[in-house]
Amino acid sequence: MAGVAALAALALAGAVAAGPHEDALAPDYPAHMTQAQSDYVEHCGGCHGIRGIAAPADLPTLKDRVGWFLCLPEGRSYLVRLPNISRSRIDDNAQLADLLNFMLFGLGGRSVPAGARPFTAAEVARERASPFTSVSLVETRRVLVERLVRQCGAPASLRLMYPAQTAAR
């Protein structure tokens, strides 16, 4: 039944997220998606786009950008503690690690720093135990991205939600 659910999710994600930059069915997904791919499409693609691009919606672009967060320990922690990730309906930590690794090493593509390690179930379990609740995500991201730009050589546009967003916000 997973295939049916994935197809339904694909149709949904396509309807919700297909913007000017996306086709409803991304040709870079294989006909039989991996569990991690269909989990991403079902749980994340509706907001972030099935290819990791939701612009011009006010959502962070993941494609070719999200990998930068792997550069610093605080960045790895940030990724897992985000509310939509730490509180995901996927309660199996290995399954969530696989989803994150698909997002990072698949969609994140060339933004992944050399030598970056994939997430393990143990790391996901540890970070997930302290989800971001009261902190300002905007401020947390701002401080973190500043370090990614200065220390890791991330592009200045990472300060924005997506590259073409106007800086006035």
Ligand code: HEC
């Ligand atoms: C309801 C819409 C929604 C869903 C579903 C969602 N996200 Fe997000 N995501 C956001 C928003 C909005 C932000 C901006 C920060 C915040 O408010 O959490 C964000 C931030 C992020 C970031 C930080 C990127 C950056 O540049 O700072 C990552 C990574 C991310 N989401 C991954 C995921 C993954 C993986 C899933 C699925 C498990 C997911 N999101 C599900 C809306 C969503």
